[in-house]
Amino acid sequence: MPEVLQPEELEREVRAYLEDKLGVSGLGREDALISSGLVDSGNLVRLATHIERRAGVSIPDRDIDADHFDSIAMIVDYVSSKLRAGSR
């Protein structure tokens, strides 16, 4: 069972993925990931799946969209609320 990730760790996890896998670094927390073309739909679902594994939450397909994943801040909020809701 993975340990519960704190928001700061989550953010580091997301940034590390963006940098390692997509070569994107130096983003602001609010910078758009999807509309900027930095992250396409394929990379988006893989990012979500990576976070799912690391954070131990279940992220359904229908939530992987621009309403939940368009910035680092949004991803951290979404996953944190999942963790708080205890859907582990």
Next chain:
Amino acid sequence: MSRDPLDRARTLTDALEALVEQRPDAEALVFVDRREGERSLKLRDLWERARSVQSGLTARGLRPGEVVVLVLPTSPELIAVYFGAVLAGGIPAMLSTRSHRVSDASVFTSRVAHVVANSAPHSVVCEADTASLLGQHATGLSSTLLLQPGPLQEAGSLATPVRCDPERIATMQYSSGTTGTPKGVRVSHRAVLNNLRSMRAAFELTESDVAVNWIPLFHDMGLFGAFLLPLLCGCKTVLIPTMDFMRDPAIWLRAFDTYRGTFAWAPHLAYALCARRLADEDLEGLDLSSWRIAVNASEPALASTLRDFCERMAKYGFARETMCPGWGLAEATVFATLQSPRQAPRSEVIDREALVREETARPTAGEGVSVVSIGVPIPDCTIEIRDARRRPLPERHVGKVWLRSNALFSDYHGDEERTKRVLVDGWLDTGDRGYLADGELFFVARDKDLILIGGEKYVPDDVEAVINGVPGVRAGCAVAFGVLNAERGTEELAAVVETRVEGDELSRLADDIRAAVSRSIGLGIRHLHLVPPGGIEKTTSGKLSRTGTRNRYPEVFGAGDAA
């Protein structure tokens, strides 16, 4: 004779029925997904489910020749409803579910509405969540019958399958990508079966082959290549939902190992992804030595990606000859050329000057343009390279690729003009450009007016229309095009937009443009260049030139296309 079912069949119904009679207990279909694991379906069960759907559709008023739109993920339900519609004499048309997009829900629903308006279907078959989405957002669907696959399969009395003439339409394909005018490509039973037989011969398929695929079945490559070809040839047909592959690409390779897979189809992007993005631990212990044919089609292949994939997978038993670039299009049912499964992928470097100035492909030992062979025509296909006046060109001259085969489409639904433009004297104008050398087709450029991202086609006009609707953009002064990212193995969206806005306002305008395109098209603009009036290249007749504009800014978009 093992090949009888497909050889004797005159319609898809014949082919399935004969196969079921021959091997009712064969576990022909296997569905693998990341949460539920494996589900298999015997031919006998598939037949019963399809018969039930047939009766269910007929009981709800479907008449032969009417269209049934399918919006379902890869699943036993999709397969049952597809065949059920065929057995009832209907014309199935598959569309993508919403999970393939990152755009607004309204983009998905308006696409379904466009197709419904174009095809006037008997019904749309979808899951409950899709039905409620369509109910909320889509206008123009109020009078359309929405059916769910579950109840459809609970029919009482079964009717005899409808027998039809082989020239009747078997399936309608809607080109993928954006929301613009949908183009319904209609293919007959005869064409589909002919193309399946040609592919079977080219791939040398036998009943011991095993197909393992994740590509979506709403594309021609998925429907005909990943589903109907292996199934009707008596091969085990393993299908993985596309979303599961996107979330965990290694699931595809693991299934090859588990089922001793022998062939697959995928766009170039998927091979690039597996070559460069998978972690070593995802591949540990894999045995890919049973894999015989990896068709690489639907977007131009790069020699560098083929090499990287083959090198990385070599230690898991993947042979170089397995990688087979190929080419085809929905207007020829699906497939037309394939590089031989007995040789490693072939590419050559040609002289850039000769290509640009004389439109000839002259091999060079120095720097030049690297071109991958997409193989030789499969049986019953003939390729000709022609000039703009439709005169045949000799070898190594670049021109338009024309195709003749016994699997050409019947028409674009309700668009006779468009059909006549591409079907001329029994030949198909494919719109792609290439050359022949020693009988092999080399691809140089596709129709310039398409953007190809991950095997999906996008029409630049649609992107431009969205940009033109953003306040601050100089009306009618936006061009969109694709820029190749060799590392990712696919194109990225780029745009040049004229504006009078200056200074700090520029970055806000850029955000507005990106947001509008992302919402409406489901794509981010990777390269956006805002320029003052006059920054877009125009032709002498005043039309915007996408290629000219792109080439004007090499510092932004890199060196332009050679051809």
